[in-house]
Amino acid sequence: MLKLKLPTDPKWVKNVVEKNIAEILTDHAWCEQKAASNAISIVVKYPEFTDLVQEMIKLSQEELSHFQMVHEKIVQRGWVLGKERKDDYVGRLYEFMKKGGSRQESLIDRLLFAAMIEARSCERFKVLSENINEDELAAFYYELMVSEATHYTMFIGFARKYGQGIDVDQRWEEWLAYEAKIILNYGVKESIHG
Secondary structure, three states: OOOOOOOOOOHHHHHHHOOOHHHHHHHHHHHHHHHHHHHHHHHHHOOOOHHHHHHHHHHHHHHHHHHHHHHHHHHHOOOOOOOOOOOHHHHHHHHHOOOOOOHHHHHHHHHHHHHHHHHHHHHHHHHHHHHOOOHHHHHHHHHHHHHHHHHHHHHHHHHHHHOOOOOHHHHHHHHHHHHHHHHHHOOOOOOOOO
16 A cells, blocks of 8 residues: 555564664654644645645644654653654655645645655554564554554545646655665664654
8 A cells, every 4th residue: 555665674673663662752752743743834835725724734633642642652661752853764855855846736745745754654653563572562553553544645645636737646656766765774773764
């Protein structure tokens, strides 16, 4: 369904995640906050698309609830939320977004950018749910995987809806190819995407 070209090596869970759970949870919390902020920013930039605005409002609320859920996992373990960190993976994806062009082209690329982040997050959560040696976190990440999959399909759906005259499927293939090149550099750091 996700069509990602390069899957995450399950060894990432044993070699990186399980040795750095506090760091992973902090990074994950901030990823959820950024996803909420992205949804709000789409509302600000494209208020004329009522159905998109309504879904982005719901999404921002859901992402903030995920932020709260991750924060609760941190607190339950006796830890505190670490400082926000830069997400290099998302920064590299952002570089691929078309600059200039029409308002419609910008919207479509913004939606595909969001879809790509959701797709990789979904895939990472699946790998976590299947490989982490902790039942509670496995169930938690399975639940979030399902949620991320619905976000991915929503963003793709809106890109297709508002992409009249744009070959959205071709552009999505370009995003997939680009992501496959950059993801080679990730999966070794204490972060969801890194």
